[in-house]
Amino acid sequence: MNIHLSHETIAAIVTPLGEGGIGKIVVSGPKALNMANDIFEGKHIKDLCNAENGKLYYGHIVSGNQRIDEVILNIEKQGNSFTGEDVVEINCHGGIRILMRVYELVVSHGAKKETWEGLAAQALENNQIDTIQKEALPELVAARTKLCAKVLLDQYNGALSRMLHECLDITKQMECTSAERPNADEKTILFLKELTHSIDALLNTAPFGMALISPQAIVILGKPNVGKSTLMNAVLGEEQMIVHHEPGTTRDYASEYISIEDIPFEIVDTAGIRKTEDTVESMSIEMTREQLGRADKVLAIFDNSKPLDHEDREILDALKSWKMAKEYERQRACTIIPLINKTDLPAQLDTKIIESEIASPVYYISAQKKEGLDVVYKKLVGEFNTCYYPGTPVVFSKRQLHLLSGARRMLETAAFSAAARQELRNIFNECLWGAIY
Ligand SMILES: Nc1nc2c(ncn2[C@@H]2O[C@H](COP(=O)(O)OP(=O)(O)OP(=O)(O)O)[C@@H](O)[C@H]2O)c(=O)[nH]1
Ligand SMILES: [Mg+2]
CATH class of the missing domain: 3.40.50.300 (P-loop containing nucleotide triphosphate hydrolases)
Incomplete structure (x- = not known):
């Protein structure tokens, strides 16, 4: 996929609205640092464009002469951040009034209001995460049990994506061996077996994964x-x-x-x-x-x-x-x-x-x-294997199940032509990156 950075700067409140020690706003996009410069008076820094990645900056959020809150900023510059954009994390005091005031101030300086899921969408757009990881994130947040959290964290960290990349690699290797021959040779048959085995193993995890989510x-x-x-x-x-x-x-x-x-x-x-x-x-x-x-x-x-x-x-x-x-x-x-x-x-x-x-x-x-x-x-x-090994790939959405079932059906029926291999690759890519493929 080509990297194309969004030109919008978005802001999202990423902590629940309520009373708490900390309330956090994330500003992400090409104008994030300039926007933060407009509303932040730092104790040890004048221009946030000179900030170091991962360093915390103490100061105040100000509107004109008025101090709105005492805050700590964390800066992650493009490439280093979750979204792949310049990111400013504003750690305010928790509390609905303070947090909303700072948020409205950021928005009045040109940031587009977004939810925290919008940040994940930006991360997807910038290839920081894939569609499977984006699907795992809200489910991880909503996890109902420890096992749900464990399984979804693994999928967010790429367990299922890695397996699909392996499947893609196999289809590429098949390309090299079978070229345009209509009759699959021995190596191709081995690759097909391997692919079938991997997809069956993934499909077998689906009832467990789906039961964790719904x-x-x-x-x-x-x-x-x-x-x-x-x-x-x-x-x-x-x-x-x-x-x-x-x-x-x-x-x-x-x-x-x-x-x-x-x-x-x-x-x-x-x-x-x-x-x-x-x-x-x-x-x-x-x-x-x-x-x-x-x-x-x-x-x-x-x-x-x-x-x-x-x-x-x-x-x-x-x-x-x-x-x-x-x-x-x-x-x-x-x-x-x-x-x-x-x-x-x-x-x-x-x-x-x-x-x-x-x-x-x-x-x-x-x-x-x-x-x-x-x-x-x-x-x-009884129908679920509750003995979960860390890092196991697990299918956890209807979308993934639908695509992989399609891939499995293709393996049963297709004579392994170049078109069939391309179709399989499209399915794996769609599973990884969404319907744009
Ligand atoms: N001895 C005994 N009595 C039970 C047992 N389970 C339920 N009961 C009794 O059976 C009666 C009905 O129990 P409920 O749990 O209200 O039954 P229900 O199926 O919900 O009934 P409805 O709501 O009317 O459909 C109560 O008096 C319970 O104490 C059991 O294992 N042993
Ligand atoms: Mg009853």
Whole structure:
């Protein structure tokens, strides 16, 4: 790619707006140093164009004769900075009024207002980072667990990008060996194998990467009174949901974010499904069906202390339809985990029917006594390899997944002509640099 520096100077507040020790504004662009010169009175420096990279400069932000704040500036000149432009970081006192006053002053001197993501866009434009790194940055900031942060920091530091550069290198080497021959020779076959292996390895990481970014929804489903809310409370470790011996207690649904083995999930407690004349309960059941529609995993609960009845059968029917609809969508793996609750009470339930209807072994729990839950947690994270090695490339966006799936399909079908190799290179480049290729 050609380097083309933006001609705009932008300013972004990069710390949250609120009370704090420090509030930071970043000014980035060709006029950053001159703009800062106009509003900064340094104790030991007159002209910031003479500033040294990475050195801190103490002074005041001024508007005419008025001091606005006492600040410390950090200067990073073009080439050395995150954005690839001249950058002035203004470290003000934290606090909405002060920070906004300094920010408005910078803007009144000609800087364009931007968000912190705008700085990343400038860095991308100047080839300081690639599209994958730009995608990783906001996700790193929003990371819900330590593992998310670890994986995304690795991708921001280039783990996935390096792998794609290796794939690009392989296609270039294929160019040298296969030239224009329609029949691939032995070396080309080896390269193709290597490429297929690398892309398969990347695609296998996608469910894990995507689940870190957009947590899977676990919906707790069952007829009234089977212990859904009791299970929700046991998982959350607090008495958040009302639990009662009367069926039909939960009317609204409730959802919370949880972490199991450092994988984030959204867990949803729902109103029990049954036939009812009650209008409000009918509305609640409609909501339960909506939640089921967006579920990635379902914890289907049955009551150990009662024989299977027509209401349980309705649940089994709803699960069958859900599974069929999900298989049709084929977006993510969908799992039903049948739970037999209240195992502290004498068994009345024939679990064989449930096992054969859901085609899965059942799990025995007592939500009230918090027993049997560990096995359920293991099952929930079972599809992910939570044993993460530092620096592993991980696919974490739909865009990356879509492009790499396309590359994989090409490897299956294409006779390795020059055009096919070029098409593959385009896909890897697009993955790295966005749609401009
Ligand atoms: N013995 C025993 N009782 C349980 C267990 N889990 C739940 N219960 C009891 O079952 C009753 C219903 O529990 P809830 O958690 O409110 O059931 P629910 O499925 O949320 O019910 P709805 O909101 O009405 O659909 C309560 O009296 C709970 O104390 C369990 O593991 N063992
Ligand atoms: Mg409930």
